[in-house]
Amino acid sequence: MLVKERDDNQEVKTKEQQILAAAEQEFLTKGYDGARTTAIAKVAGVTHAMLHYYFRTKEQLFERIVDEKFATMSRSMFAIMGDPKLPIVERIIGGVATHFDFVAENPLLPRFIINEIVARPERYEVFYKRAGVVIETMYRDLQLEIDLAAERGEMEKVDVKMLFISIMSMNVFTFVAYPFMEPLMGELMSDRARFLSQRKAENIETILRRIKKQ
Amino acid sequence: MLVKERDDNQEVKTKEQQILAAAEQEFLTKGYDGARTTAIAKVAGVTHAMLHYYFRTKEQLFERIVDEKFATMSRSMFAIMGDPKLPIVERIIGGVATHFDFVAENPLLPRFIINEIVARPERYEVFYKRAGVVIETMYRDLQLEIDLAAERGEMEKVDVKMLFISIMSMNVFTFVAYPFMEPLMGELMSDRARFLSQRKAENIETILRRIKKQ
């Protein structure tokens, strides 16, 4: 009985899915150390024995979440690459916007990933082995395109990696530091949606000015 | 016997100081949940009963560290304000540089603070109450100065708060995301000191272009 149905034929989550959903919430907000399997079970609405029945250990449940989160984060980073069909400047600006939206949809992700990597770097060597090569190639291609555009006088000659770090900095910080900044910024951040749209425009403007020929 | 001395008359840390030093390291790297009082005691070279003798609870020991860290972070933020005697553009650029150096000296601080605030926001209402007012006044003054300079055509008219967020974003991200980025960036980040100096220049350049009149 993998998919449960109610009388009215609406699909309902299986217990396993309920546990996964609760675990995602708990791990993303509190991290591995702060998360409690009993709390996860409670939120999921099952006994904690149930949790161990399905996932055996906290560690294994955590891995399920971590794997998915790393995959999501990889996709978000590739979003910065932008649409290869566009001219380079629009491509970069489109990349900033797409990346911003990606992080906006997963605002808890960056802090979670960074904390994880600091806590147990060894664990993610596999991830880096695969990602490193892919990224290096994509960087080379993009750098080539930028250098050509720069020679044509269409933009400033910049280092792709540095540019990427700047883009990630501004987009990620917006969400990671939100809880810290919000009470300090008064009016500006009181309306979250409004602030985010302003911030997105600001990040785009900042990057645009960085790559514009002066 | 508050200050211990050795035969050779060199000063040695008291047990209390040893515990505090070890606790700072443990809490900054692992956070409250990940930290273990036994591990702190071990690093400090004392029994864990000793730790409880001096600080009674993990909570109280943590508060000692947290208070100091929040003070340090406040100072780092005021660094962005720059030197009021300088012309506004130099003042801002100087602020970026000083803030960068500040974070460089406390690379573990931002992640620690953010994690703390996410974990228990209530606890820091006091901090925000005090900081909020001070910051609001300083913002107003700076914004005034910027608006005047903009009217004189010396710089672009920008929102101070947005500018501050951009500055913090780029400077803080450099250090917070370092462990995550380093294995992805190959050559660029293999020499930490070299990378940091390049990154500092890049952050300054980015902010400079943001406020330059076009």
Next chain:
DNA sequence: TATTTGTTTAACAATTTTGTTAGCACAAAA
């Protein structure tokens, strides 16, 4: 020297958290 005060340790206690197990209930298969 005797007394007091503060420091240290070892052993223990309490609590929290994770993980296990025996067995019940129920549905599908034989």
Next chain:
DNA sequence: TTTTGTGCTAACAAAATTGTTAAACAAATA
């Protein structure tokens, strides 16, 4: 109808972690 397997619960077990205490010891003080 019996059997088999799965989902599930309650109660228990184990481990890790924090916190306490009594007593030994050392240092300062009267």
